[in-house]
Amino acid sequence: MNTPSDEQLVAYLDDELDRDHRQQLDNAIAEDPLLSLRVQWLQRSNLPYKKAYDELAQQAPLDRLQARLDAIPAPERPGLSRRWFISGAAAALVAGGVLADRLFLGWHAAQSNNWRALVGDYMALYVxxxxxxxxxxxxxxxxxxxxxxxxxxxxxxxxxxxxxxxxxxxxxxxxxxxxxxxxxxxxxxxxxxxxxxxxxxxxxxxxxxxxxxxxxxxxxxxxxxxxxxxxxxxxxxxxxxxxxxxxxxxxxx
Missing domain, CATH: 3.30.200.100 (MucB/RseB, C-terminal domain)
Structure with a gap:
């Protein structure tokens, strides 16, 4: 078979290929050490997305925000209520979610841009x-x-x-x-x-x-x-x- 692309190898690793195509790649990987190295290298590129989001969620000051909201007295001006403040806080949390996404993307970029580390990982497999x-x-x-x-x-x-x-x-x-x-x-x-x-x-x-x-x-x-x-x-x-x-x-x- 022709040399597979990275997209095909990722689909192989994600078990998204039909049985015949997967069998062809199994045979090719077994016969070609360099192809096997590419597969191993792509496996190493998996990033801990869930862990990153979990860490961001743990850093969110939800308890402190809720305590501050509970302490806010009912406003005297008509048309404003604690629900208004809660709605504003909810909007802030949504904005915080956007910020968290941006922080995560920055974290992701910092990992993937360290190309010398990636090459080092790959070369460590060579004999x-x-x-x-x-x-x-x-x-x-x-x-x-x-x-x-x-x-x-x-x-x-x-x-x-x-x-x-x-x-x-x-x-x-x-x-x-x-x-x-x-x-x-x-x-x-x-x-x-x-x-x-x-x-x-x-x-x-x-x-x-x-x-x-x-x-x-x-x-x-x-x-x-x-x-x-x-x-x-x-x-x-x-x-x-x-x-x-x-x-x-x-x-x-």
Whole structure:
């Protein structure tokens, strides 16, 4: 079968496919380690919506609001009553609900925008055997990079992406909440899977910085309209040298 889209895999995870289609995907996932990794990654993207709303509900000062309403004396002016105040409070609670929704959406965005964490989760699943079966001929890699270029507005080539002692194995597009992320995977002869990842950014150019995720080193930076990261089990200084090489040679096109 053709490579399934993220939407098809989400429908598979939500048990929304018919039996024949589900069986086809079961077989494909069993035979394709990368497809299996995509499914596992999409499973990790489930966010605790109920928990988030429960926490917001627990923070609402309902008891204090009710006590204040009970303490309000009946107004002397005609046309106004405690029911008027209660109606106003109800409107305020509705507005508070809108605010809670906005807070939740902000919380959701903060989670999904941390794309380096998502990539780290995904890369933690890789082992050298994951990359064994991939075609590495020039035509296949150029076709993969054309898809990356089209989605992210880049101009990459296999020659420009070469790294010492690491074989370029695959370029593919991932997606999280509608945000495209390109992943260019290498197999380092000594340290195992290594990935260069990129997504769009509006933060301008920023210098190299370091962090660690899942016992892997990360070097990340931004270049004009894109954010980049290089992640692997290589020592931090070695990873930085490779990041500098990619930034200076491959990513200036």
């Amino acid at each position: 050298p055997q994951t990359l064994d079966h991939l075609a590495t001929d020039d035509a296949t890699q150029r076709a993969q990079l054309r898809e990356v270029d089209a989605r992210l507005g880049l101009n990459l080539s296999p020659a420009a992406l070469k790294l010492p002692a690491a074989e370029f194995k695959r370029a593919q597009m991932l997606e999280y909440d509608g945000v495209p992320i390109a992943q260019i995977v290498y197999l380092d002869a000594k340290h195992g899977p290594l990935a260069l990842c990129v997504t769009r950014s509006n933060s301008g150019s920023q210098p190299l910085a370091h962090e660690r995720r899942h016992e892997m080193n990360v070097v990340y930076w931004t270049e004009r309209e894109h954010a980049w990261m290089l992640i692997g089990r290589n020592p931090a200084d070695e990873l930085e040298r490779r990041a500098m090489l990619l930034r200076s040679h491959a990513l200036q096109a």
